[in-house]
Amino acid sequence: MPINKLRATPRAKALIASIVAVSIGGYVAIFPGQPKVHDDVALAIKTAMPWEGRSLVAYFDRIAKPPVWTICDGDTDDVRPGMVETPAGCDQRTAMKMEKRFRPALVSCVTNWGHQPLAWRGMILSLSWNIGTGAACHSSAVRIVNDAVRLNAEPDYIASCNAATAFNKAGNRVRVGLVNRREMGDATRVGEGELCVSGL
Numbered sequence: 001m002p003i004n005k006l007r008a009t010p011r012a013k014a015l016i017a018s019i020v021a022v023s024i025g026g027y028v029a030i031f032p033g034q035p036k037v038h039d040d041v042a043l044a045i046k047t048a049m050p051w052e053g054r055s056l057v058a059y060f061d062r063i064a065k066p067p068v069w070t071i072c073d074g075d076t077d078d079v080r081p082g083m084v085e086t087p088a089g090c091d092q093r094t095a096m097k098m099e100k101r102f103r104p105a106l107v108s109c110v111t112n113w114g115h116q117p118l119a120w121r122g123m124i125l126s127l128s129w130n131i132g133t134g135a136a137c138h139s140s141a142v143r144i145v146n147d148a149v150r151l152n153a154e155p156d157y158i159a160s161c162n163a164a165t166a167f168n169k170a171g172n173r174v175r176v177g178l179v180n181r182r183e184m185g186d187a188t189r190v191g192e193g194e195l196c197v198s199g200l
Contacts, residue, residue, distance in 0.1 A: 002165035002183050002193060006158075012190050012198035016119050019043045031091035037099045043122030043195075044098060048129045049073045050189040051181045054090060058083040063170045074129065102128050109137035111149040119199020120145075120157055123164060123192045130181070131167050139164065161196035 019042050022028055028042035037045075052074040058081060061070045069079040072090035075097060085093065106124060107113045113121065128136035136142060140163035148155035165182040168174050185191030 002162055003168075003179055004183050006161055006165070006183060006193040006197045008198040008200075009184075009190075009194055012119075012194045015046060015190055015195065016043065016122075016199045019046065019122075020118070031088075031095055033088065034091055034095055035099075037095050038103060040118055040121035040125055041095070041098050041103055043118060044125030044129065045094060047122055047190055047192060047195055048126040049094065051177075052129075054087075056085050056087070056090065065171070098125065098129060102133055105133035106136065109133075109146075110142055111146045116145065116155075117157060117199050119195050119197075120160065122199075123161065123196040126192050126195075127164050127167060127182075135167070140166070157200050158197060161193050161200075164196070165193050 019028060019039050023039040023042075024036075026039050027036040028039050029036050030042040030045055054073050055071060058069050058071045058079050060081075061068050061076075064070075064076075068076045069081060069083075070076050071079045071083055071085055071093075073094045075090075075093050077093075077097065102125060106121075106128060110116065110124070124136055124141065127139075127141070141160045144160040144163060145155040145157070165179075168178040168182050170178060180186045180189070181191060183191045183193045185194050
């Protein structure tokens with residue numbers, strides 16, 4: 001269960017509305033000059049990237065288990081020491097990785113993915129960017145939805161949003177930044193739980 005009560009906010013509703021407003025056929029041009037991505041990917045990018053922080057130079061993330069070279073918006077694929085990326089290159093890495101790898105993995109493990117609420121899909125994608133698709137697919141947050149769909153019942157999305165907040169540790173310690181990210185955000189960033197309940 002979350003440390004703080006999740007609640008809908010005007011800023012999270014505005015974020016969801018901003019994606020819906022520019023979506024054409026379920027796709028959004030999230031970065032200038034880059035291919036369009038699904039609306040849920042666009043929402044996840046807008047939610048996750050402020051939390052990740054962007055580094056154009058590869059750095060060694062020692063908190064990760066195991067530690068790993070990282071670049072751009074938390075990307076660890078094919079990153080080498082001394083690697084440098086451009087802002088446009090980071091845009092492309094982030095959008096294409098989430099669109100072509102993360103989203104398909106979640107589509108495979110979440111029953112009726114496309115029929116789930118946009119805000120819930122954006123939250124799960126943002127969560128998976130941070131914890132991995134395997135952990136997200138095996139989480140209580142996904143299981144709550146899949147079990148309900150299997151039983152032809154309406155999923156308890158609030159319970160699912162709350163369940164996702166459990167991923168608030170790094171290096172075996174609860175981290176304030178992860179609590180904020182999973183729950184109600186901070187002064188400038190929307191939290192994943194905040195996003196999730198604001199779109200229900």
